[in-house]
Amino acid sequence: xxxxxxxxxxxxxxxxxxxxxxxxxxxxxxxxxxxxxxxxxxxxxxxxxxxxxxxxxxxxxxxxxxxxxxxxxxxxxxxxxxxxxxxxxxxxxxxxxxxxxxxxxxxxxxxxxxxxxxxxxxxxxxxxxxxxxxxxxxxxxxxxxxxxxxxxxxxxxxxxxxxxxxxxxxxxxxxxxxxxxxxxxxxxxxxxxxxxxxxxxxxxxxxxxxxxxxxxxxxxxxxxxxxxxxxxxxxxxxxxxxxxxxxxxxxxxxxxxxxxxxxxxxxxxxxxxxxxxxxxxxxxxxxxxxxxxxxxxxxxxxxxxxxxxxxxxxxxxxxxxxxxxxxxxxxxxxxxxxxxxxxxxxxxxxxxxxxxxxxxxxxxxxxxxxxxxxxxxxxxxxxxxxxxxxxxxxxxxxxxxxxxxxxxxxxxxxxxxxxxxxxxxxxxxxxxxxxxxxxxxxxxxxxxxxxxxxxxxxxxxxxxxxxxxxxxxxxxxxxxxxxxxxxxxxxxxxxxxxxxxxxxxxxxxxxxxxxxxxxxxxxxxxxxxxxxxxxxxxxxxxxxxxxxxxxxxxxxxxxxxxxxxxxxxxxxxxxxxxxxxxxxxxxxxxxxxxxxxxxxxxxxxxxxxxxxxxxxxxxxxxxxxxxxxxxxxxxxxxxxxxxxxxxxxxxxxxxxxxxxxxx
Ligand code: ATP
Ligand code: MG
Numbered sequence: 001x002x003x004x005x006x007x008x009x010x011x012x013x014x015x016x017x018x019x020x021x022x023x024x025x026x027x028x029x030x031x032x033x034x035x036x037x038x039x040x041x042x043x044x045x046x047x048x049x050x051x052x053x054x055x056x057x058x059x060x061x062x063x064x065x066x067x068x069x070x071x072x073x074x075x076x077x078x079x080x081x082x083x084x085x086x087x088x089x090x091x092x093x094x095x096x097x098x099x100x101x102x103x104x105x106x107x108x109x110x111x112x113x114x115x116x117x118x119x120x121x122x123x124x125x126x127x128x129x130x131x132x133x134x135x136x137x138x139x140x141x142x143x144x145x146x147x148x149x150x151x152x153x154x155x156x157x158x159x160x161x162x163x164x165x166x167x168x169x170x171x172x173x174x175x176x177x178x179x180x181x182x183x184x185x186x187x188x189x190x191x192x193x194x195x196x197x198x199x200x201x202x203x204x205x206x207x208x209x210x211x212x213x214x215x216x217x218x219x220x221x222x223x224x225x226x227x228x229x230x231x232x233x234x235x236x237x238x239x240x241x242x243x244x245x246x247x248x249x250x251x252x253x254x255x256x257x258x259x260x261x262x263x264x265x266x267x268x269x270x271x272x273x274x275x276x277x278x279x280x281x282x283x284x285x286x287x288x289x290x291x292x293x294x295x296x297x298x299x300x301x302x303x304x305x306x307x308x309x310x311x312x313x314x315x316x317x318x319x320x321x322x323x324x325x326x327x328x329x330x331x332x333x334x335x336x337x338x339x340x341x342x343x344x345x346x347x348x349x350x351x352x353x354x355x356x357x358x359x360x361x362x363x364x365x366x367x368x369x370x371x372x373x374x375x376x377x378x379x380x381x382x383x384x385x386x387x388x389x390x391x392x393x394x395x396x397x398x399x400x401x402x403x404x405x406x407x408x409x410x411x412x413x414x415x416x417x418x419x420x421x422x423x424x425x426x427x428x429x430x431x432x433x434x435x436x437x438x439x440x441x442x443x444x445x446x447x448x449x450x451x452x453x454x455x456x457x458x459x460x461x462x463x464x465x466x467x468x469x470x471x472x473x474x475x476x477x478x479x480x481x482x483x484x485x486x487x488x489x490x491x492x493x494x495x496x497x498x499x500x501x502x503x504x505x506x507x508x509x510x511x512x513x514x515x516x517x518x519x520x521x522x523x524x525x526x527x528x529x530x531x532x533x534x535x536x537x538x539x540x541x542x543x544x545x546x547x548x549x550x551x552x553x554x555x556x557x558x559x560x561x562x563x564x565x566x567x568x569x570x571x572x573x574x575x576x577x578x579x580x581x582x583x584x585x586x587x588x589x590x591x592x593x594x595x596x597x598x599x600x601x602x603x604x605x606x607x608x609x610x611x612x613x614x615x616x617x618x619x620x621x622x623x624x625x626x627x628x629x630x631x632x633x634x635x636x637x638x639x640x641x642x643x644x645x646x647x648x649x650x651x652x653x654x655x656x657x658x659x660x661x662x663x
Contacts, residue, residue, distance in 0.1 A: 001039055001072065005029070012237065012270045013037040016045065019234035019264040021215070023241070023257070025301040026286065026594035027277030030239035031555060034211045035065055037237060038081065039072035041209065049073070050080030053207045057214040059085060059531070060371070061555050065213075082207065086222045087531055090185030093192070095527075097199050101188050106523070108179040108390050108397040109530040113378055115181050117399065122169045123162065130159065137163035138170055142183035143219045143251035145190065177430070178396035182531075186221040193228045204231050214555060215240030219251040227263065234264050242297055243290050246551060246588050248581075257297070273300045277557050279308020281629045282600050286593045288627035293583045310631040313623060314603040319565075322605050323356040326562050327364045329601065330545060333560065341367055345546040345558040347592050349571045353564065354547050367544040371552050377529060381488065381500040382507050388478055389526035392463040395432035398424075402431070405455055408487035412455075416448045432456060463523070471515030471522040475508050550592045561596035563589075567604045568618040589622045 002010045009029050012022045013036045022030050034054055041047040054069075056062040066083045082089065091109070098105040110118070112135075119138075120131045137160050141151045148167040155164040174180060180188065193200040210230055212218070215238035218226070230236045238260065245254040261267055275283055283303050316322035330344050346357055354370055361368045377386070384407045390400035405412055417431075423443040424434035434440055435456050440449055458481070466474045479485065484504065488497040515525055546558065550571075565571065572585035593600060604619045623630070 001043060002036055005033070005036060006272075006274055008270050008272050009033050009036075012239075012272075013040050015237075015268055015270070016041070016209075018266045018268060019230070019260070020237040020268045020270065021257075021260055022237065022239040022270050022272060023297055023299070024239070024272035025241055025275065025299050026244060026591070027275040027303075027557065028272035028301065029274075029276055030241070030272065031061075031065070031213055033239060033272075034213055034237065035068045035072060037211060038069050038078075042073055042077050047209065048080070049078050050082075051206065051208040052211070053082035053084075053089065053209070054211040055086055055089065055213065056083065057085065057217060057554060058552070059088070061213065062088070085531070086218070086225065087182060087185045088528070090189050090225075091528060091531065093189040093203065094180065094185065097189075097192055097196075100192050100196055100199055102175065103180070104178055104394070104396075106178075106394045106527070108177065108394045108400065109185070109527065110174070110177075110179050110181055110399070111377065111530045113383070114179075114399055118173055119166070119170065122166050122173060130162070133159035134163040134166060138167055139181070139183050140251055141167070142181075142187050143221050145187065145221050145224065176396070177398050178394050179399075183221070186219075186225055190221055190224050190228065193225075200228060203229060208235060210236040212236065212238040213240075214244075216242050216245040216254050216257055217247040217252040217554075218256050219247075219253060220256070223253075223256045223259065234266065241299075242295070243293070243299070243587055244554065244591050244594075246554070246584060246591060248584055271299065273302060275301045275303040276305075277597050278303060278594060279305050279598060281308045281311060282593060282596050285311055285600075285626040285629055286590055289593065289622060289625045290586065290590045292625050293586050309599050311626070311629055312599070312601040312633065313619075313630050314601060314633045315619070316603060316605050317607065319356055319605050319608050320360075322564060322603050323360040324363075326357065326564060326601075326603060327360040327366060330361075330560075330562070331364050331366060333599075339559070340543055341545050342543050343559040344562070345548065345553070345556075345560070345595065346562045346564055347548055347550050347553050347595065348564050349550055349573060349588070351549060353570075357547060357564070361545060361547075368547055369544045370547040379500075379503060381504050385475075385479070385484070385504060385507065386526065386529060388459070388462070388482070389522060389529075391432070391459055392466055393523045393526050395459075396430035398431050404459070405452065408482060408484065408491075410451060410455060412448060412452060416444060416452070419443045419445075420452070432459075466522040468521075470512070471520070471525055472508070472512035474522050475511060479504070479508070550588045553595050554591055557595055557597055559597045560599045561592070561601070563592045563600065563602045565604065566602050566620040566623060567608070568620055570617075571620050571622065586622060586625075589620075593626075 002013055005013060006029075009032070012020060012033045022033055024030055038049075038052055038054060041052060042049050054065060056065055062083045062085060066081070069081065069083070070078050094101055094103065094107070095105050098107065115135055116131055119135050120126055123131060123134055125131065137155075141154075146154065148164065148171065151164040151167050155161040174184070193203070207229055210226060212226065226236065226238075240257060242254050242257055245252060248254075261269070278286070280303050283301060287301060314325060316325050326346060330341070333339070334341060334344070348354065348357075358368065358370065377383070384403065387400040387403035387407070390397050391404050394400070402417060405417075420431055420434060420440070420443065423440055424431050427434055427437065427439070429437070435449075435452055444452070462474060462478060465477075485501055488500050492500060511522070511525055514520070515522065548556075566589075569577070571589060572582050576582055576585045602623060604623075605617060607614050608617050
């Protein structure tokens with residue numbers, strides 16, 4: 001089973017005597033080590049799959065890993081294995097231990113837009129930048145396990161001071177709604193484990209071995225969770241690459257790599273040096289590029305895939321032309337090579353860049369799927385439907401209550417909701433609960449109350465059915481009962497209504513299929529929808545060009561990669577140029593380059609529209625940092641920073657930081 005692993009990979013797969021860290025560059029088989037190790041532990045060491053948990057960075061990666069392990073472990077041996085993200089594991093823990101967290105198991109998971117709404121309400125402002133700033137600050141504190149009282153001391157600017165003052169109210173509101181935010185999904189289990197030794201013990205016994213992929217992007221709270229679960233035994237394997245740390249902006253901390261060594265003195269560190277993914281030309285460019293960063297760890301990477309094609313650098317006069325050029329290149333390349341569209345990926349820095357490429361791919365009749373885009377689940381029509389599901393799941397979810405009862409309109413006005421709200425606040429209960437209490441009659445006009453109670457009964461009935469009937473049937477009945485299609489056509493223009501309704505249909509089909517596949521009922525599905533990003537919708541197209549942000553492309557590989565919009569201001573992003581965080585952008589570029597197996601095309605525009613004006617833009621400095629294996633088409637040639645120069649610079653930096661220079 002381990003026969004096609006190379007010696008260090010095999011060593012990592014077989015090492016079970018203590019904590020293990022596989023530290024290696026892109027495409028060296030780190031993720032592969034995890035899958036093989038799981039198979040090895042089950043087949044050769046007699047461990048039970050249900051005692052093993054593998055943690056991936058995205059839901060999509062989890063599914064891929066599950067599939068790969070399934071192939072290695074036939075005959076039901078993989079049954080009970082946990083493969084999921086840290087957040088999904090958190091949901092499981094909080095759901096099972098809900099009473100310790102002061103929640104009911106049907107708590108709601110709020111997404112970013114719900115959270116923004118709550119923050120706006122408690123801050124009493126609709127100023128987007130203030131709301132966002134407050135939300136970011138609170139989120140960062142939660143990720144670092146900083147309590148409201150500690151936050152007050154740490155707040156060193158106006159926004160943070162405001163955030164610290166709102167932090168307690170924010171937490172109180174969430175609890176009142178029986179709701180959690182994403183950060184709670186990690187922070188709550190950590191707190192629970194800290195406070196209840198018996199709960200921790202239960203989970204330590206359940207999950208006896210942990211494997212963590214993309215370890216470099218874990219944050220402080222996730223690291224703490226890992227430490228708690230693996231306890232003194234340190235029964236885990238983490239794999240990662242410090243050069244691919246690209247989530248610092250979300251609280252991830254590469255220092256967690258170094259902490260492993262201090263927190264686990266017996267840590268076994270295994271390095272992998274052979275890259276199995278890319279041609280040498282691509283690998284050299286990636287190595288030369290990343291040598292411009294100061295490094296935490298020394299790593300080497302080589303490949304025996306031969307030199308391969310030169311990396312193509314393409315300049316286009318405008319963004320439209322760039323998109324068209326890429327579409328044409330994909331079309332002709334696929335034709336010449338008799339390949340599949342699924343072999344091609346277009347990667348970009350920001351979601352907003354996708355639109356032009358989508359248009360051109362459509363013009364050229366090229367099938368594509370887009371992942372990591374503006375979440376499907378953020379669309380108003382999907383959130384409308386979701387509000388009903390959330391309310392069925394959790395009657396305390398006031399946000400869901402208000403949205404559902406007012407969409408479509410049922411003649412319940414703001415004034416009515418406000419009187420109900422006042423009464424609910426007096427009682428310290430949710431709107432839904434208050435609705436059915438005796439005293440409600442004194443606060444709300446009888447006819448209005450009757451209408452609302454009717455709505456409440458409707459939700460209760462549906463909830464009863466949702467636990468017994470298939471998700472598909474209940475969903476269809478729900479949509480029919482509330483007349484949602486008609487509502488769309490009454491409130492929107494024809495074309496918009498059609499498109500919205502088709503999204504709702506997609507959503508229903510998708511939930512129905514998911515319900516069947518995972519044998520989950522509608523309420524179980526509804527609880528975790530917030531965790532699912534568009535990454536998961538992108539799976540259904542093996543014959544389609546993949547469009548993804550660089551962040552979403554992590555861990556993936558494609559025969560042919562187009563890195564687009566590689567310009568100063570976009571990659572590196574302007575905010576990173578201003579904020580002096582170029583190294584993170586360089587790692588992002590490194591992630592992009594190392595997704596490619598056979599060919600890599602890098603494109604940029606010479607002029608780009610920005611607001612109303614058209615600006616001249618410069619090709620990214622990163623192009624010049626990739627060494628000399630580049631072939632230019634149009635545009636001006638970047639002044640190459642030679643590998644020697646880059647290495648000399650690196651040695652100097654390492655001397656400064658006291659780390660060993662790479663050879
Ligand atoms: P990344 O850093 O991008 O996440 P990774 O280190 O996780 O990369 P994998 O995705 O596990 O790398 O592997 C990269 C490619 O190399 C895959 O196509 C995998 O099948 C192949 N590969 C890994 N190990 C071997 C091996 N020993 N022999 C042949 N192919 C291998
Ligand atoms: Mg990987």
